[in-house]
């Protein structure tokens with residue numbers, strides 16, 4: 347039976363001079379999934395992508411594609427085409443010739459080229475546009491040509507390095523949807539590199555969050571957002587509030603945590619925490635309620651410092667009794683506005699426990 351795992355990275359390390367860019371990368375990617383490599387500039391995303399494609403050889407570890415170790419194979423034997431920024435289409439070539447390019451290089455017979463290019467163009471719904479040039483097409487269509495170019499090579503995996511970074515915001519969104527549709531319709535395995543968290547959250551089956559050459563978390567967009575494994579991940583993805591706490595005890599999947607001025611909250615958790623352990627609680631701005639009528643599990647008091655209208659929500663900046671700032675989003679705009687002393691609260695399942703790590707930035 348075909349294994350579900352298509353790409354298997356085992357303890358991959360890459361060093362440039364003094365710069366240890368990839369540190370012990372272990373990652374398994376399943377067939378037919380859209381995976382995003384996410385992280386700030388310089389964290390090693392592109393280096394890993396290029397190591398998978400074969401443009402870099404790794405210094406330590408193994409790269410497996412489709413059950414074969416490919417460490418010593420050059421890029422053209424790995425079957426992993428990379429689509430670079432602006433899709434790297436040849437402007438002076440027609441759509442047909444752009445798609446046929448890889449096959450021509452491999453000296454595939456003309457009749458087969460015709461058949462395979464037509465099949466690829468049908469897959470991405472571009473039949474009839476064979477004679478157009480890239481500048482006569484929309485950004486979305488160009489993206490499809492780039493995908494057809496990868497598809498025609500029957501590659502098991504398609505690698506995309508920030509392919510949308512040069513588009514304006516509206517077009518970006520359009521092309522994003524397009525790309526995700528093609529990937530899902532055809533069941534492709536795609537690895538997509540971006541530093542844009544919204545892009546990652548909206549497109550991916552799984553996100554890999556990089557932190558200085560290491561993987562901090564590998565999970566679904568929902569888990570990455572609501573159950574960040576580290577403070578770094580919580581901070582990098584969206585906006586969040588942190589508060590310190592101390593674990594009193596854990597009963598099964600519930601940890602009892604003391605926070606603030608001795609308040610206690612029982613938080614559902616998948617982690618394992620020791621009595622007396624210092625932890626960080628993270629809670630998203632939209633999970634907190636201002637002056638709630640009912641009593642919620644986690645509750646604080648503070649003073650509104652400022653607020654900001656953000657369209658679908660009002661964002662409040664609140665100082666608690668200890669002088670710590672909180673960000674809280676209220677969605678019932680026009681009905682209530684908050685000022686002066688307020689209480690704010692959340693249900694326990696909206697709180698997430700993160701390991702306390704003083705050394706972490």
Ligand SMILES: Nc1ncnc2c1ncn2[C@@H]1O[C@H](COP(=O)(O)OP(=O)(O)OP(=O)(O)O)[C@@H](O)[C@H]1O
Nearest residue numbers: 362365367385386387388389390391392393394541
């Ligand atoms: N060919 C190379 N030679 C030497 N150093 C390199 C090379 N390629 C990348 N680096 C270094 O490796 C580190 C990681 O770079 P990489 O391009 O992988 O980061 P990234 O996360 O993709 O960031 P960006 O989004 O800016 O491309 C950086 O410090 C970079 O300077």
